[in-house]
């Protein structure tokens with residue numbers, strides 16, 4: 001049976017890293033007989049340029065039809081001056097929300113070969129394996145009312161609304177407890193319950209769920225402390241569950257623990273486990289076109305897609321093993337480069353993963 005994958009390369013480095021992930025997918029497809037059918041779509045700035053909007057109906061339609069979606073990254077200075085509701089990022093938020101992709105899993109795993117690439121001391125990060133479960137379709141990103149309005153005194157005011165309903169909290173909570181149950185059985189819920197009511201309720205619901213998961217140890221932490229603890233003693237964490245904005249920030253922080261944001265994959269899942277797979281990083285306009293972006297976050301996102309949505313754990317394992325092999329061989333894009341390793345570009349890195357897959 002064929003499995004349809006919608007590929008959305010996006011903007012700036014998006015197409016560069018996606019080209020490598022596609023080579024890897026084609027390789028595992030041939031080797032494991034997966035029957036993958038890749039098709040391409042437009043999202044973000046690329047879609048604005050072609051159609052005038054960041055999330056064309058055609059993309060959304062195909063996204064609903066296919067088995068899984070693989071996204072590069074969207075956005076960049078080219079579209080900084082378009083109207084707010086037409087920005088490339090709105091396309092990304094739109095597809096997440098329209099498809100109900102409320103659970104964003106962002107694993108931060110340190111490959112032992114990259115202990116030197118982290119900005120933290122090797123003993124702080126060695127063996128690091130944490131999972132950030134970020135709520136992705138609610139919170140301050142989507143709360144209404146929002147906007148920029150004129151006040152009576154003539155100045156303007158920007159405003160957003162931070163809110164979470166009980167059901168929104170409960171479903172992401174369950175996802176996180178389930179994930180913790182399959183891992184180290186520790187769940188840390190991160191909030192700002194000392195200040196924000198939306199997160200007072202968040203904490204209450206997490207506590208309410210805890211008795212259903214007696215094998216999981218639940219703790220709570222304020223987000224400011226969590227940011228500090230993540231860089232001070234990251235290995236105290238197993239699974240972290242948090243809201244949309246805190247999760248966005250903490251996952252970039254966690255990325256640096258693994259050496260580079262260019263290493264961090266993610267899965268954005270709906271209630272049935274269908275999903276969109278995307279690196280945690282953005283479109284990196286500062287290095288686009290130079291052929292030096294790290295494609296591994298996208299390649300590892302493709303592996304997550306095979307494991308979680310397409311039911312091909314074997315192919316996912318093979319990709320992860322190939323990545324490890326390439327790192328063993330000392331190949332490094334500039335973001336993870338350190339003394340004594342071999343500097344390569346995007347294409348060389350992607351093709352080395354393909355070669356490693358073929359030689360397994």
Ligand code: NAD
Nearest residue numbers: 073074075076089262280281282283284286287293294335
């Ligand atoms: P960014 O993640 O694009 O870049 C931050 C820094 O990390 C840059 O120095 C960049 O060169 C580096 N970097 C990122 N990915 C890399 C990779 N694969 N290899 C090597 N280095 C990498 O964040 P930004 O600069 O704040 O945002 C740029 C644009 O991307 C913005 O328009 C933003 O909205 C968008 N963005 C999109 C996504 C997404 O599509 N999922 C995520 C984050 C940001």
Ligand code: IPM
Nearest residue numbers: 075089092093248280281282
């Ligand atoms: C991410 C990005 C997006 C987010 C932006 C581009 C809308 O930063 O996927 O982490 O904030 O969710």
Ligand code: MN
Nearest residue numbers: 248249252280
């Ligand atoms: Mn982000």
